Amino acid sequence: MPKVNRIAERKNVLRELIKADKPTIGTHVHSIWPGVVEVIGHSGSMDYVEFTGQYAPYDLFSLENFGRAVDLFDHMSSMIKLDQEPRIFQAERAVGSGIQNLLFADIRSVDDAKEAVAGMRAETPNSGGLAGVSMTRDMGYVFPNVDLPDFVKATEEGVVAIMIEKKPAIDDLDAILSVEGVDMVQFGPGDYSMSIGIAGNYDHPDIKKAEKLTIDTCLKKGIRPRVEINEWEEAKPYMDMGVIDFCIGWDLTTIYGYCQEQGEGLSKLLGR
Secondary structure (H helix, E strand, O other): OOOHHHHHOOOOHHHHHHHOOEEEEEEEOOOOOOOHHHHHHOOOOOEEEEOOOOOOOOOOOHHHHHHHHHHOOOOOOOEEEEEEHHHHHHHHHHHHHHOOOOEEEEEEOHHHHHHHHHHEEEEEOOOOOOOOOHHHHOOOOOOOOOOHHHHHHHHHHHOOEEEEEHHHHHOOOOOOOOOOOOOEEEOOOHHHHHHHHOOOOOOHHHHHHHHHHHHHHHHHHHEEEEEEEEEEEHHHHHHHHOOOOEEEHHHHHHHHHHHHHHEEEEHOOOOO
C-alpha cells in the first residue's frame, strides 16, 4: 500500500515564520464552518486561523473539516484554543484532525506547561511527549499509512502556545517560561483580573504590570509573546515593546459590531 505523505508535504506556516524570526498574523473564529475558513484563506492576509474551541461548540467531525479547509491554502496554518480539561484528549484529537498548532488555556504551574508541551509531542525517548500512533486523519486513517518519522517531525514542529492568565502563573512566571518547548505566550487580562480580585478593571496598574512582565520575560527567554487586538492600529504600542505576533479580530465580534452600527444607523434613518 502506498504511503500517504500529507504530513511530510504539509508545511506548518506558523512554525516556519517563527523559525525565520518573522512577524505572524492570525485571526480567531468561533464558527467551525469550513466556509468561514475558506473566506479567511481567500483574503490572503492571515498566516493562521485559530478556532477558539474553549468558547465554541464543536464535534470531532467538524474538527476534521476545519483541518481540511485550512489545507486548501499553502500560505495558512491552523491553531485551536483548548479548555483546561480534558486538554490532552482535545490536543490528541485536534492534531489528529490536522490542526497543526495548539493554544492551552488556564496554565497555572510548571506542571501545566510541561503537560501542554507533552500533549503536542510524540512519545519518543527525547521528547517527553504523550502522543502515540493513531488511525486519524493526519496519519491517513489506516495504520501505518504514513512514515512514523514524518509524524514525529510534525509533532515537533507544532507550535505550543500557552495562556498566562492566572495569579499563580504570574507568581511563578520565570519557571513556567523556562519549560522547554513553550513557543508562544499570551497574557489574558480578563481571567487575570478575576484571579486578583479586580474583575474587568483592565486599566488597573496591576493588570498592565503583569502584561508587561509577561512580554518582557518572554522576550528575555526567546519565547514569542502574542497579543490579541481588535484593530490593526492597536498593534503599535506592543510593537514598541518588541511584540511581532498578533491575533486580530473575532468573527462574532465583527458580526456584532456591524449589526450594531449599521442597524442603529438604519433605525435612525427610519425614525425608529
